[in-house]
Amino acid sequence: MGLLNFTREPVPEAVSADMHNLNQLSAQQFSALTEVLFRFLTEPKEVERFLTQLSDFATMNKISLGPLKNIVKSILLVPNGALKRNLSSEQVRADFIALGLSEEKASYFAEQWKVNSPTLTRLAVGQTLMINQLIDMEWKFGVTAGSSELEKVGSIFLQLKLVVKKGSQLENVYVGELTVLTRGKDGKAAVWGLGCCWGQGSLGAEPG
Known part of the structure; x- marks a missing residue:
């Protein structure tokens, strides 16, 4: 794995396995999970709703909730780092591919990042001023x-x-x-x- 844009630190070994599991999802399943993630990122106070949606997703798609939470944790490493480092959607896409996610899914997530990053940026600035x-x-x-x-x-x-x-x-x-x-x-x-x-x-x- 080459240098990543979102971090200069080594990523946990489990991330590679989580990306492999993500690749097993259908395009529709991945789209639904991505929607849940970005809804949480743009409304971070709605933790209970987020956990409920994850549970519903796991039940609907017959996935164990524990492994799903690990997958979500690995996914969120990238947008969290991308926000701090001012990454473009293309850099986000490249990082997911480097981590092992398929090009199709990496491209889809990057497009959603492009759409949602202005909102995430405003939230981050707002939190800075609150703190x-x-x-x-x-x-x-x-x-x-x-x-x-x-x-x-x-x-x-x-x-x-x-x-x-x-x-x-x-x-x-x-x-x-x-x-x-x-x-x-x-x-x-x-x-x-x-x-x-x-x-x-x-x-x-x-x-x-």
Whole structure:
């Protein structure tokens, strides 16, 4: 196994076996399980509902709940690391393939990551502000160059710098591309996407 994007630490040996078991699921089963996982990731307070849904999934598909929980634990290693390291959907896909998941299933999970990562990013930033005390905030606007591929002449983005208090120390938290506004060839403005990166440097997440 080569270098992984979501972590620089060795992964547990059980992860490989869990990915093998995931490959045994049908596309429909994997899709259903992925939906349960992302619903929990985007609504992390609903632990009881999550466990109930896992139990229902295990019963419906005749899978033992214990091994299923181990599989889920292994899956969640990747999105948790991806959020911290600002990984794209393609990097998430590559990591799952490196861990032993089939290309089809890895691609499906990566697409769901691309859809849900903006929400996960906002949750992470919100948790940062809840845990720490906000001292100051600065912001600035910028405009990116146009891209023929995206059929736009440019993007307007907002960058924030938050100063938070952690204990007796002050730390800068950078939030980039919080909102993105694009303007197409017809001159009409439209929201293209929502991304974010935060931390003391490059920590964060973005949609692929």
